[in-house]
Amino acid sequence: MKMHVAVHPRVFRFRPALLPTVLVGLMGIGFVVAVIRFVAGIGAISNLSNTYPWGFWISFDIYAGIAISSGAFLLAAVVYVFDLREFRPLLMPSILTALIGYFMEVLALMVDLGRPERIFNMLFFQNYTSHMLVVGLCVMIYLAILSVEFAPVMLKRLKKERLAQFSRRLMRPAVILGLVVSTIHQGSLGSLLLIQSAKLHPLWWTPLLPVMFFVSSISIGLAMIIFESSMSSRYLQRGLEAHLLEKLARAVPVALGVYLALKFSQLILSGNLRYVFGSGVQSALFWAEIIVGVAIPVVLFSSQRNRRNPRLLLIGAIILLVGMILNRFNVSWFGIQRLENLPYFPSLMEVSISAAIFSFGLLVFGLAARYLPLFEDAEVTTAAR
């Protein structure tokens, strides 16, 4: 077992000064493009059209972005519901990832919505048959909950010990409420597609979409925690909680197995299994997602030797994430059948918006890792051992 190398936050140092420069540059480009959008309209910077009202932003920033924010609710459940305290060192970085992830989603929505200045209309005019309302409210509520969950770290940094103590006591109720909200949010992104039964390819459309989304978000969350911890240990010079990651990785084949069983039994029962071959690009995308997102990770994470190898652990997590992000792209973009056979490919400016938002997130995480007691739980546990 690899031991902790506890490094004090103060000695953190970004190895390459190049990276922050590139990130800030990308943010600058994105800012300029966003200004063009706010002056001249969404059509001026994107290839979106009446045929493709949703495109790269929705698939990448919203569908993939929310999926990879699922590490927070998983760890919150592990630590606060199942009381497995050994996982605490991983908790705050995951909550921060989700907090930043959800904030990134809001930024993306500000560009993507036609009338971003009216976002709070969702609080005043509510249509209770709309899954979009659920998605919107979940984002708002979960952002608030994540802020509460992250408050202890912030307050500690600000040396408000009393308040920090108080905020820690809010943790458990906040976590349970957060679990409910994020479960619904993950599922409701699937529910959004229920109404597109006439458009979404039968390989993906099913009344079980919300369930599929939630179940797959569990494996995505596990992979994301592994990915994020591995990257932090590489680039922020911190110890790797290899034994914890190994334990989390054990759950991956289980979570993916449940997902796979659900997916195929649904296809068989609905009679749509026939589409898995011979539906051209759709069949190919389906198999790509199943092989990369499910089959390879299951095989890789089933062996303990692989799970104990930090390199393979990281590689497996990346493969799973790529496959599952493809799944999110499939359901929200590639799998949607259009009446007109027009091609859509995102414009460079469209991608630059997402790149800028992503850079922003990465930079904020880096700064937080440097200036906030984000990993302090790690030292506590190391000392206690």
Added chain:
Amino acid sequence: MPSIKQHAYLFDATRCIDCRACMIACSVENKVPINDTYIWVTGSGVMGEYPNLKRATMPYHCMHCLAPDCVSACPVGAWYKREDGPVLYDADKCIGCRYCMNACPFSVPHFDWDKGLLGGALMHKCTMCQQRLEIGQEPACVQTCPTGALKFGEREELIAEAHARIEAHPDRYIDHVYGEIENGGTSYLILSHVPFRELGLPEIGPVPVKNVSEAAMSMTIPFALGWGAVLTGVAAGVQWNNKRRAEVKSQTTASIDGEPGGEQ
């Protein structure tokens, strides 16, 4: 036409000559640029082999569904169905999320892609010329149509007329009135001599596509309450169990060491 209970259009593709006068009329009546009217013409292109050539066209616009999916989908309730037929839009509520464009199985609502923050991007679609309905006139496209391909009136009567036309000329028409049952019924009824998909119309069953979505929606709150209760129960159970274990452990330690045990 205040006596009408459920306004509807009947379009007969065998009578359409692709003159696009309906688009001009729509553009003028609704004060929208000609390339942005609420009507767009779809069609089959030239079909068949010489000398048996066929070509069909159709002015495509909002179907004014009886169970509209845009109304179900809009988060802020900007879309609504008026009792006498038209599906209408409250521009003040709209946040521009464009979910209605995805939800609509006919992909009808269109968006202002060229408007920024000051311009105020909104959704657009056919309103059944509600301003004309109010003063007892037909929609502009219907009034303008030179061949009578478009007709406006009471939905039930138009359905009866459509079937009568099919019966009178079974050789001329496909034996189906599109919109009679599609998506739970629409207020734009279509007769055609070519398969409806050639006119750009999707194949949609009689059940409104919003039904599954709304069924899932009705489960959200019960699920939230149930899930919250389960999680609270599990958390409480695990805590109680851990506490008990710690107590048992400290008691055993105490009995061995002869002093109160340490921390959990």
